[in-house]
Amino acid sequence: MKVDPFLVERFMGKYEHDVELNLAETCVKPFSLGEFLRFVDREDYLEELKDLPLTYGYVEGLPELRERISRLYRDLNPEGVLISRGAIDANFLVFFSLVEPGDRVVSIFPAYQQLYSLPKAFGAEVRLLRLREEDSWYPDFEELSRLAEGAKMIVVNNPHNPTGLLLDREDLSHICEIAERYGAYVLADESYYGLNIFGDEVPSMLDLCEEAIVTRSFSKSLSLTGLRLGWIATKDEEVMRELMSHRDYTTISASILLEHLALLALENVERIYERNLGIVRRNFEILREWVESEPLIDWVPPKAGTVAFPHYSMDVPSEELALRLIKEKGVFLVPGSCFEMEGHFRIGFGGDGEELREGLRRFSDLLREL
Numbered sequence: 001m002k003v004d005p006f007l008v009e010r011f012m013g014k015y016e017h018d019v020e021l022n023l024a025e026t027c028v029k030p031f032s033l034g035e036f037l038r039f040v041d042r043e044d045y046l047e048e049l050k051d052l053p054l055t056y057g058y059v060e061g062l063p064e065l066r067e068r069i070s071r072l073y074r075d076l077n078p079e080g081v082l083i084s085r086g087a088i089d090a091n092f093l094v095f096f097s098l099v100e101p102g103d104r105v106v107s108i109f110p111a112y113q114q115l116y117s118l119p120k121a122f123g124a125e126v127r128l129l130r131l132r133e134e135d136s137w138y139p140d141f142e143e144l145s146r147l148a149e150g151a152k153m154i155v156v157n158n159p160h161n162p163t164g165l166l167l168d169r170e171d172l173s174h175i176c177e178i179a180e181r182y183g184a185y186v187l188a189d190e191s192y193y194g195l196n197i198f199g200d201e202v203p204s205m206l207d208l209c210e211e212a213i214v215t216r217s218f219s220k221s222l223s224l225t226g227l228r229l230g231w232i233a234t235k236d237e238e239v240m241r242e243l244m245s246h247r248d249y250t251t252i253s254a255s256i257l258l259e260h261l262a263l264l265a266l267e268n269v270e271r272i273y274e275r276n277l278g279i280v281r282r283n284f285e286i287l288r289e290w291v292e293s294e295p296l297i298d299w300v301p302p303k304a305g306t307v308a309f310p311h312y313s314m315d316v317p318s319e320e321l322a323l324r325l326i327k328e329k330g331v332f333l334v335p336g337s338c339f340e341m342e343g344h345f346r347i348g349f350g351g352d353g354e355e356l357r358e359g360l361r362r363f364s365d366l367l368r369e370l
Ligand SMILES: Cc1ncc(COP(=O)(O)O)c(C=O)c1O
Pocket: 026, 085, 086, 087, 088, 089, 112, 157, 161, 189, 191, 216, 217, 218, 219, 220, 225, 229, 230
C-alpha cells in the first residue's frame, strides 16, 4: 500500500528537537508528570499505582475511563467509546475500518494531512472541500453538497488545524444534514475541542449528528501529549463492531498505566480547561498584536485551537522562509508548503508566552532583513 509522505510530520520530526524557540507546537503547554500530579493535588498517586498489575488491561479501554468519556457527550453509553493511542490512531482506525477501494470520501483541505492522505491510501476517491482565505476559511456548503453526492464519509476537523476556524452548531448541523442526505458517515476530528478563544459554545458533532464518529485525545487541549491516549466515540453500534474487529489487528489494548493518569485528568477536566484557555487567550493577544504591527503579515484570526495560518506578502517560498528562520534565528514554525499552500505559515500559540514573544521578535528581524 502506497501512502503520501506526511509533510508536516516529516518537517517537524526533522527540526523540532534542535531549535531554540519552537513556535510549531500544537499542544497547550504539556505538563510534566510532577506538574500534572501537583496540579490535580494527587502527588501521592504514583504510590497508589504501585499495586496496579501491569497486564494488558481492557481491550476496549479502562471501563472507568470509557464511562467518564461517555459523560462528555449527550446520551452516549460507555460502550460507544473506544480508547486509542492518540487521535492519530483513532482516525487511522476509522479509515482502516470503514473505507474501501472505490469509496468516495470528502475531506476538508487544508488539513492535518492524515485526514485526506489516509483514505486515499486505502483506495478511496478523495474529494477536497477547499477552504479559502478570501472566505475567511469558511466552507462553501453548496460545494460540500455537490462533492458529497455518493460519498461514504465526510471528514471534518473542528476546531480546525491549521486555520483556527471554528464551525458553530448551525454549521455542524448543516454538515450532518448533507451527510444524512447521502447516507454518509461524518468523521469529526475534535482534537482541539473546547479551546474556544472567545468563549463560543460549540457542541461536539456527536451531540448533533446520530451518524457521527468523533475522535479526540489527551494531547492538545488536555496537555498530556506524552500519554499518547485518545478515543473514538460513536452511537452507531455497527460502526463500533467494525472498529473493534479491525482494532484486533492493530492494538490489543492501550496502556492500563497511562489510562489511570488519563482518568485523573478527566476527573479534573474543568480545571485543566481553565488553565489552558488562560494560556491560549494570553498568547493569542501576543500574536494578534504582532500580526497587526507587521505590514508584511495578515491573517484571518483563529477562533479556536492553538494554531493560526497567517499569510505573508513576500516573494519567498514558504519552506525557504521557514529554513532561514531556523538557521538564522533559531525559530521554528511550519511552512505553508507542508499544507500544500504557499504564502502561509502555521504558528502555534499554545506554548510559553515569552518564547512566543521572543520568536516573533526574531521573525520581525528576519522580515526586515529580507
Ligand atoms: C487535527 C489533528 N488530528 C490528530 C492529531 C494527532 O494528535 P494525537 O495523536 O497526539 O492526538 C493532530 C496532531 O497534530 C491534529 O492536529
